[in-house]
Amino acid sequence: MQITPDKPVALIGYSGHGYVVADAVLRAGGKIAGYFDREEKEKNPFGLAYLGPESVAEAKTVLESADYFVAIGDNQLRKRISLALAQMTGRSAASVIHPSAVISPTVLLSTGILIAANATLNPLVAVGEGAICNTSCSIDHECRIGAYAHIGPGAVLSGNVTVGENTFIGANAVVRQGITIGSNVIVGAGCVVVKDVEDGVVVVGNPQKVISSKF
Structure with missing residues (x-):
């Protein structure tokens, strides 16, 4: 499942690798609902909304209407968060492909x-x-x-x-x-x-x- 212009995507993580992902989403014609992270970032080059930590109960409500992508470069952390979100939402993360x-x-x-x-x-x-x-x-x-x-x-x-x-x-x-x-x-x-x-x-x-x- 790839991102589409019809459904926004929420990013999980928003730092160096997250910037690469955000750029790819936007260049592919997608929309970004905002980002989940442990804390709001001072550096916000794409002007994204802060949605709070992905572990809070409200995250499930956001993800009912948005796809998600785990924008974290560290392999083990990306895997752990991806598996937890798949269990919470009942679906896998979307894929992001730069045009x-x-x-x-x-x-x-x-x-x-x-x-x-x-x-x-x-x-x-x-x-x-x-x-x-x-x-x-x-x-x-x-x-x-x-x-x-x-x-x-x-x-x-x-x-x-x-x-x-x-x-x-x-x-x-x-x-x-x-x-x-x-x-x-x-x-x-x-x-x-x-x-x-x-x-x-x-x-x-x-x-x-x-x-x-x-x-």
């Missing part, structure tokens, strides 16, 4: 995803629930992006790459064709990945080097 994105008609898109400005998704790509394909990333044929993963700005995934759930691929990272990257992985900015990556590790450098385990 400049290039997406093959054979791409499979789940719910609650962001396809940001100038992202390219080539044939037979599949993007899981709640994933982010950020600004100018390039995702080539038959890649699989797991739920709540985040492909950073300018990252390049060659064909047949698999990215596990909750994994973060840093800005301008490059992943060789046919590579499998596990779940809960961090790939550092500019990293060149030339062999498979196991779950739960942090890799950096060219070629990749494991520097730590997240868990």
Whole structure:
């Protein structure tokens, strides 16, 4: 389900990543009902109404007449809030696609995803629930992006790459064709990945080097 001009969308979270989402919503012709956050933000570049924390009872009333999108870059927090809101509302988050994105008609898109400005998704790509394909990333044929993963700005995934759930691929990272990257992985900015990556590790450098385990 993508945002439509007929129904406003409420943003969950409103800071750096939220600004990217708000811009994409407006450029796609959508309307923003306002934003939920723990507190009202002093910085409000899009002049959005503050709706309070998403955990309050009044939030359910707002979300009965508006779609919602979890505009939070952190994978684990985005997943936790998305699952809680899906349970509260009985429906998944809408998806936001910037009009400049290039997406093959054979791409499979789940719910609650962001396809940001100038992202390219080539044939037979599949993007899981709640994933982010950020600004100018390039995702080539038959890649699989797991739920709540985040492909950073300018990252390049060659064909047949698999990215596990909750994994973060840093800005301008490059992943060789046919590579499998596990779940809960961090790939550092500019990293060149030339062999498979196991779950739960942090890799950096060219070629990749494991520097730590997240868990």
